[in-house]
Amino acid sequence: MRKTCLDMIHRLALTDSRVVYVGSDPSAGTLKQMAKDVPDRFIIEGIAEANLIGMAAGMAMDGLMPFVHTIATFLTRRCYEQVAIDVCLHDLPVRLVGNGGGLVYAPLGPTHTAIDDLALFSALPGMAVVACSDADEMVRLMQASLSWPGPLYIRLGKGGDPVISKEENGFAIGRAIPMRKGSDVLLVSTGVMTGRALAAAEILEADGIGCAVLHAHTVKPFDGEQTVALAQGKRLVVSVEEHSRIGGLGAAVLDALAASGPVPPTLRLALPDSFVHQYGSQDALLERFGLQPEGIAASITQAIRKR
Known part of the structure; x- marks a missing residue:
């Protein structure tokens, strides 16, 4: 699911000039090919999540559609005020991709377990909150994200989950x-x-x-x-x-x-x-x-x- 989501950002960027990837300390080599294909829309900001959100909000105000990507606990807790004021208050089409929702990072302890992310972001006016079941459904969500008008939080699992979704069921x-x-x-x-x-x-x-x-x-x-x-x-x-x-x-x-x-x-x-x-x-x-x-x-x- 995680790899599928990131690969879809790359695919969407090749066909939609609004799509920008903004990462905060991702693993080495993340979206390496995207960095080559569209270097002006591939940004690694560093470990400063509040600044990351401010950057993304500014891009969205200029007509871009940034996909912000970092570990879910950092994305939902460290920059909550910026997400509320910079993104939601202005109803901007920023896509917040939370890596490792739930207990994915349980080996790292309570600082990394995103067990409150759905509640935190559901409380924000205008924010949509989505958690897909598998990689196939993630593809459909990412396609749907292009036409969603406001802020969107995407909770990512670690990947490798059995595919249970069916294309014929559609996705909205x-x-x-x-x-x-x-x-x-x-x-x-x-x-x-x-x-x-x-x-x-x-x-x-x-x-x-x-x-x-x-x-x-x-x-x-x-x-x-x-x-x-x-x-x-x-x-x-x-x-x-x-x-x-x-x-x-x-x-x-x-x-x-x-x-x-x-x-x-x-x-x-x-x-x-x-x-x-x-x-x-x-x-x-x-x-x-x-x-x-x-x-x-x-x-x-x-x-x-x-x-």
């Missing part, structure tokens, strides 16, 4: 994609958690629990209409995300349900409201917090039995 920012039908439970997921949600649904199916899966790649603007429609008649509505339970996808699901009338029984599966002090792989920590398929299925089964 703000429109969730039904991935699976089921009569008992609606499971709403985002990003790479959708693959795990689908696997959990298979486990539940074997136990006689029909689980529909809705892939909400766009956390904001959230597709409340489809969520509410699919929630009708379900015994339980579940949100699952690689993010703090504060803000994020779960909050968007509950807001949509509350706005439509009485809220059905709900379950929010997410990371706890704390820093992740454990070190380890992304998969190991997802397992620890019950966010792998077996853990998701077990939590849903337990919630249904309690009712």
Whole structure:
């Protein structure tokens, strides 16, 4: 997914003169070919994220479409005021590419785990927030990004995730994609958690629990209409995300349900409201917090039995 996103910036730059890559301390050799093909639109700014955002905002004001790329925690925390005032206040078409969303950088500890990025950027007026499920869907998002009028945050996984998206389902920012039908439970997921949600649904199916899966790649603007429609008649509505339970996808699901009338029984599966002090792989920590398929299925089964 990560490589696909960056390669798409290069591809888009070859056909759209507005596209600029602005990186902050990327790995050596990142987009090396783009630097050769369009050197005037390939910029490595350095480790100064607030300045990075100011540069990008100025470019956007001059008609360019900068894709700002750095580690997600640095992009969402270190320059929050600049994103709010320089980019969102002016409703500029800056694309903020957050590398390593969620627990990708868990081996580096709590300073690098982006577990609050969806909540932080969803709070900004005008900001769209998207987390793709796989590399194929990333291609469709990047193509759609050219026509999106305002600021856009793109949460990147580490890559190598199984491809679960389908081209025939289409892609539009703000429109969730039904991935699976089921009569008992609606499971709403985002990003790479959708693959795990689908696997959990298979486990539940074997136990006689029909689980529909809705892939909400766009956390904001959230597709409340489809969520509410699919929630009708379900015994339980579940949100699952690689993010703090504060803000994020779960909050968007509950807001949509509350706005439509009485809220059905709900379950929010997410990371706890704390820093992740454990070190380890992304998969190991997802397992620890019950966010792998077996853990998701077990939590849903337990919630249904309690009712």
